[in-house]
Amino acid sequence: xxxxxxxEGPWRRSWRRFQARPGAxxxxxxxxxxxxxxxxxxxxxxxxxxxxxxxxxFRRPSWRDGAWFGTDGLGRDxxxxxxxxxxxxxxxxxAASLVSVLIGVAWGTAAGYIGGRTDGxxxxxxxxxxxxxxxxxxxxxxxxFGRNFLLVFVAIGAVSWLDIARIVRGQTLAIRAQSYIxxxxxxxxxxxxxxxxxxxxxxxxxxxVYATLTVPSVILxxxxxxxxxxxxxxxxxxxxxxxxxxANEMQANPYLLVIPxxxxxxxxxxxxxxGDALRDALDPRP
Amino acid sequence: xxxxxxxxLQVRGLSVSYPGAHAPLRALSEVDLDLDEHECLGVMGExxxxxxxxxxxxxxxxxxxxxxxxxxxxxGEELRGAAPAxxxxxxxxxxxxxxxxxxxxxxxxxxxARQLSEGARHHLQLTRRAALARAAELLELVQISAxxxxxxxxxxxxxxxxxxRVTIAMALMCEPEILLLDEPTTALDVTIxxxxxxxxxxxxxxxxxxTIFVSHDFGALAALAARLTVMYAGRAVEQGPIGExxxxxxxxxxxxxxxxxxxxxLPVPPRLPAIPGQPPDLADLPxxxxxxxxxxxxxxxxxxxxALRTRQPLHRVACHSELPAQRIAEAWP
Numbered sequence: 001x002x003x004x005x006x007x008e009g010p011w012r013r014s015w016r017r018f019q020a021r022p023g024a025x026x027x028x029x030x031x032x033x034x035x036x037x038x039x040x041x042x043x044x045x046x047x048x049x050x051x052x053x054x055x056x057x058f059r060r061p062s063w064r065d066g067a068w069f070g071t072d073g074l075g076r077d078x079x080x081x082x083x084x085x086x087x088x089x090x091x092x093x094x095a096a097s098l099v100s101v102l103i104g105v106a107w108g109t110a111a112g113y114i115g116g117r118t119d120g121x122x123x124x125x126x127x128x129x130x131x132x133x134x135x136x137x138x139x140x141x142x143x144x145f146g147r148n149f150l151l152v153f154v155a156i157g158a159v160s161w162l163d164i165a166r167i168v169r170g171q172t173l174a175i176r177a178q179s180y181i182x183x184x185x186x187x188x189x190x191x192x193x194x195x196x197x198x199x200x201x202x203x204x205x206x207x208x209v210y211a212t213l214t215v216p217s218v219i220l221x222x223x224x225x226x227x228x229x230x231x232x233x234x235x236x237x238x239x240x241x242x243x244x245x246x247a248n249e250m251q252a253n254p255y256l257l258v259i260p261x262x263x264x265x266x267x268x269x270x271x272x273x274x275g276d277a278l279r280d281a282l283d284p285r286p
Numbered sequence: 287x288x289x290x291x292x293x294x295l296q297v298r299g300l301s302v303s304y305p306g307a308h309a310p311l312r313a314l315s316e317v318d319l320d321l322d323e324h325e326c327l328g329v330m331g332e333x334x335x336x337x338x339x340x341x342x343x344x345x346x347x348x349x350x351x352x353x354x355x356x357x358x359x360x361x362g363e364e365l366r367g368a369a370p371a372x373x374x375x376x377x378x379x380x381x382x383x384x385x386x387x388x389x390x391x392x393x394x395x396x397x398x399a400r401q402l403s404e405g406a407r408h409h410l411q412l413t414r415r416a417a418l419a420r421a422a423e424l425l426e427l428v429q430i431s432a433x434x435x436x437x438x439x440x441x442x443x444x445x446x447x448x449x450x451r452v453t454i455a456m457a458l459m460c461e462p463e464i465l466l467l468d469e470p471t472t473a474l475d476v477t478i479x480x481x482x483x484x485x486x487x488x489x490x491x492x493x494x495x496x497t498i499f500v501s502h503d504f505g506a507l508a509a510l511a512a513r514l515t516v517m518y519a520g521r522a523v524e525q526g527p528i529g530e531x532x533x534x535x536x537x538x539x540x541x542x543x544x545x546x547x548x549x550x551x552l553p554v555p556p557r558l559p560a561i562p563g564q565p566p567d568l569a570d571l572p573x574x575x576x577x578x579x580x581x582x583x584x585x586x587x588x589x590x591x592x593a594l595r596t597r598q599p600l601h602r603v604a605c606h607s608e609l610p611a612q613r614i615a616e617a618w619p
Contacts, residue, residue, distance in 0.1 A: 009440050010395050116350070179385045180393040180401075183453065186345055186385075187378030187405035197404070201395040 014205070017281040024277035027270040034267060038086035047077035049084045050235040061255055069259050073249065081237050082260050086267065088238040093219040093271075096153055100161035100218075101211045105203065107161065108168025113176055113195055123169065126162050134159055138230055147233055152225060156218050164210055168203055175202050205282035212275035216268040223264060239264040294496050295321040295344070295464060300356035300366075302339050302348055302520075306569040313339040313568060315520045316356070318594070319498075321464065326490060326497040328511030328528060330504065330543075334565055336520040337500040341383060341466045344498075346373040360464075379409040382457035383466040387473050388449035392441035398425075398452055399437040406459040417459075424455040427492070428485050447478035451485055458489065467499045471506050483509045504547060508532065513600075516540045519566050519576035522594060526601030534611035536603040538581050541614045559618070575605070582617040583607050 008016075018024050042049070053075035061070040061078075069078035111122040138155045145151060175181065176199070184194045223240025225231040227247075232238045237245075239260050246257030297319040303310040314336040321327050331337050342348050344358055346365065358365040360380065365373065382405075385391040392401055402424065403417035412420065418437065425433035428451040441449060450470060457465060470486070471479040483506055490497060490510065499510050507514060507528065514531050516524040516539065524537040535541040542561040548554065563580040572578060578588040587606040594602045607614065 008443070009397060010442075179387050179391045182347065183383070183385055183391045183456070184393075184404070185347055185377070186383040187408075187456065188374045188376065189378070189404060189408060190374055193408070197396070198393050202393070204395075 014281040018277055021277050023273060027273040027277070030266065031270040031274070034086060034263070035090065038083040041083040042080050045077065045080050047080045049076060049081045049237065052076060058253055070255050072245065072256055078256065078259060081242060082263055085237045085239040085242045085260055086263055088232055088236065089219045089222060089240065089267070092152060092156065092222045092238065093215040096156040096160060096218045097211050097214040099157040100164055100214060101207055104161035104164025105168050105207060107165040109172050109195055109199055109203070112169040112172025113199060126165050130162055138225065142230055149232055152222060152231055156221055160214055160218055164207065167206065167210060171203055171206055172199055175199050209275055209279045209282060212271060212278055216271040219268060293320045293322050294361060295319070296359040298357045300343055300358060302343050303353050304351055309569045311569045312520055312571060314343065317522050319515065321496050321498060324494040324496055326499060326511045328507040328514040329498060329500045329517060330502060330507055330514055331517030332502055332565060334568065335517040337517055338468055341468050341498065341500060344466065345377055345381060345383060378405040378462070379460045380462055381464040381466065382460070382462040383468060384453050384457045384470050386469040388446055388453055391453045392449055394441050397437065398439055402456055402459060405456065409460045420459060424458055427458070427489060428455045446474055447481055450474060450482055454485065458493070461493070463496060465495045465497045467497060469501050471501065471503065479506065486510060504544070519571060520568060521576065521604065523577065523604045524602070525594065526598070530598065530601055536597050536601065536611055536614065537605050538583050538607070538614055538617065539577050541611070542618055545615065545618055582619065583609070583614065
């Protein structure tokens with residue numbers, strides 16, 4: 001049956017378009033596989049990520065040993081460590097993106113919808129926060145509060161919502177000028193309900209796309225922090241810290257660098273591809 | 287017309303201005319209106335004459351920058367400066383509005399069912415099921431076939447005329463007493479215009495909702511309205527029964543507008559007659575009659591602003607000229 005006669009909503013239409021891209025399905029499938037693996041492998045493996053083993057130092061990846069990805073300089077199983085790294089990196093990426101989406105959407109819609117002086121105040125705050133040099137800030141925070149995993153979340157969340165707030169504000173301004181907002185007001189709908197039912201759904205497409213693209217940038221950022229030794233605390237590992245450790249060994253034992261770097265690159269590539277596909281799928285033009 | 291009871295809607299001296307770069311922008315100046323139960327009042331004027339501002343001011347939707355003065359009484363209750371909660375309770379429930387642009391008046395992310403039921407669920411506390419039943423009823427009232435299917439669809443799946451009929455249904459969901467129509471036919475094809483006007487006429491017959499119909503289309507106005515107010519540069523310049531006003535306009539502006547309509551019963555002139563000049567800048571209105579710079583009958587008295595005077599019973603004109611309609615029409619070159 002012709003989809004136009006069935007009452008196909010914008011979300012369902014986007015999903016259909018999304019599925020029509022084979023690359024998008026691959027990216028989604030690969031990402032799902034990595035997520036499933038990083039949830040299952042540490043639970044099923046006899047090894048854990050922390051316990052050193054002096055008899056298994058620098059084993060090359062092999063099927064026979066049971067250490068499929070080899071072991072590192074402390075004899076820890078790299079497969080388990082990489083899976084933990086994926087867990088941490090994805091967790092940081094998703095959690096920080098979620099936080100930044102929540103703050104950014106609330107901030108941006110408030111600024112765009114209320115306008116006037118409120119808008120000025122909110123957006124100048126964003127401008128000021130933009131101008132704070134970020135890496136020195138994180139270093140100062142870690143010196144003050146000690147190295148804390150939570151701090152990484154807070155620090156990354158605190159910067160990444162700024163872009164979303166700006167984009168959302170601009171979009172809100174455009175939506176606010178639409179006459180369905182005026183129509184809703186003329187029907188007696190109160191302002192919070194107008195924002196929730198009429199402004200936010202129209203923002204979601206944009207926000208979903210932007211959030212999908214924020215996750216990889218946050219993961220990369222966490223990797224950078226971990227590479228600089230500012231991220232997760234040993235023995236816990238993120239993909240970034242694994243790459244950093246591997247980089248020290250890359251001449252003698254390149255697999256310690258190549259394997260975590262490949263996972264990092266795959267995750268980032270999948271997420272970027274998803275974001276790109278979503279952007280096309282959620283395009284408001286029918 | 288006796289005014290024993292308070293009329294449904296009584297507007298006195300309504301003005302709306304916005305802060306401008308140099309001088310305030312006077313969008314609407316001292317407009318008086320009366321709307322009785324079940325009546326349809328037409329408001330006619332070109333772009334920027336304050337038609338839409340009038341409707342928005344009635345709903346208290348002019349925005350925070352606007353300065354609104356004067357009085358708007360709904361059944362004797364003053365609405366200007368009323369509490370926002372009171373206004374929100376009236377909007378959609380007692381006074382509802384249909385917007386000009388059916389393409390942007392519907393939220394693309396909500397199904398027709400949700401858009402229609404929103405107001406009714408909010409105002410009448412209907413359950414989802416009751417609101418859906420009411421929505422289906424109204425879609426039939428606006429002559430949309432297969433309401434069950436249409437309710438599940440989204441705005442982009444409907445044609446322009448259908449969307450406009452949906453917005454009309456949306457406005458009627460809570461059985462308002464006053465329906466404000468802001469150029470509901472302007473964005474549509476001529477055949478669809480006729481269809482929408484026909485729907486509006488049958489709705490008025492069946493529900494008796496009092497209507498203020500804003501348009502710049504004489505034909506559309508004649509189809510619905512009994513009385514007409516002609517606006518120019520934010521002021522009412524002529525008010526009267528629509529037949530009389532069309533047959534014998536007493537304001538040079540109205541006369542000039544009617545003259546510029548192409549006539550089917552006369553040979554088509556090589557150039558359609560037009561009113562020379564441009565409407566005045568709302569931030570810099572002339573001190574006297576705003577139409578004076580374009581008026582063929584202008585004379586020194588026009589430096590003072592003419593007030594609306596009753597020239598015929600029920601027919602009021604804001605012009606110093608005492609000439610009969612025939613002579614005013616002849617004054618146009």
